[in-house]
Amino acid sequence: MTKEDVKEILTKYRTVAVVGASRDTAKDSHRVAEYLQTQGFCIIPVNPTAKKILGEKTYKSLLEMPVDVQKSLEIIDVFRPSSETPGIVEQAVKMKERFDRPYVIWMQLGIINEEAAEVAKEAGITVIMNRCMMAEHRKLFPNS
Numbered sequence: 665m666t667k668e669d670v671k672e673i674l675t676k677y678r679t680v681a682v683v684g685a686s687r688d689t690a691k692d693s694h695r696v697a698e699y700l701q702t703q704g705f706c707i708i709p710v711n712p713t714a715k716k717i718l719g720e721k722t723y724k725s726l727l728e729m730p731v732d733v734q735k736s737l738e739i740i741d742v743f744r745p746s747s748e749t750p751g752i753v754e755q756a757v758k759m760k761e762r763f764d765r766p767y768v769i770w771m772q773l774g775i776i777n778e779e780a781a782e783v784a785k786e787a788g789i790t791v792i793m794n795r796c797m798m799a800e801h802r803k804l805f806p807n808s
Contacts, residue, residue, distance in 0.1 A: 673739070673767075674805070677739050679705070680705050680706070681737050681741065682707050683744055685697050685714075685743065692743065696798040703808060708723065708736075710724070712724040726756060727758065735765060736765075738765060739768040740756050740769050743775075744775070746775050747777075749771060749777040750783070752780075753780040753781075753783050756787075756789060760787050769791050771794065773796040774794065
């Protein structure tokens with residue numbers, strides 16, 4: 665994944681499901697989601713124990729979102745342990761088959777699962793692993 669590829673993704677796609685979003689302001693998933701919101705991204709939190717995060721309705725899982733929300737997703741930003749990514753990718757692949765979305769699975773810093781990445785790629789979903797979406801955005805758009 666080149667710098668130009670990442671820049672194109674961060675420019676072209678603006679609707680992000682944050683899987684593992686937290687209400688805890690000290691957690692990376694909360695800080696990154698909040699940053700993305702301030703940069704004009706539409707964030708859709710996924711957390712089975714919260715009703716709202718950052719003022720947005722929260723969903724228990726990707727597939728429990730209403731169809732209109734599923735159809736809007738462009739990036740799935742994953743803040744769950746690497747061992748949980750196959751299940752998340754499986755849900756994303758089902759959505760891709762139905763709605764030709766999402767376009768990107770973004771596994772945050774420290775999250776690596778080659779098998780899940782391969783499944784996503786085979787379904788036509790771009791995969792970014794072990795990179796922070798906020799850090800990449802700040803590097804590529806330092807004045808925003």
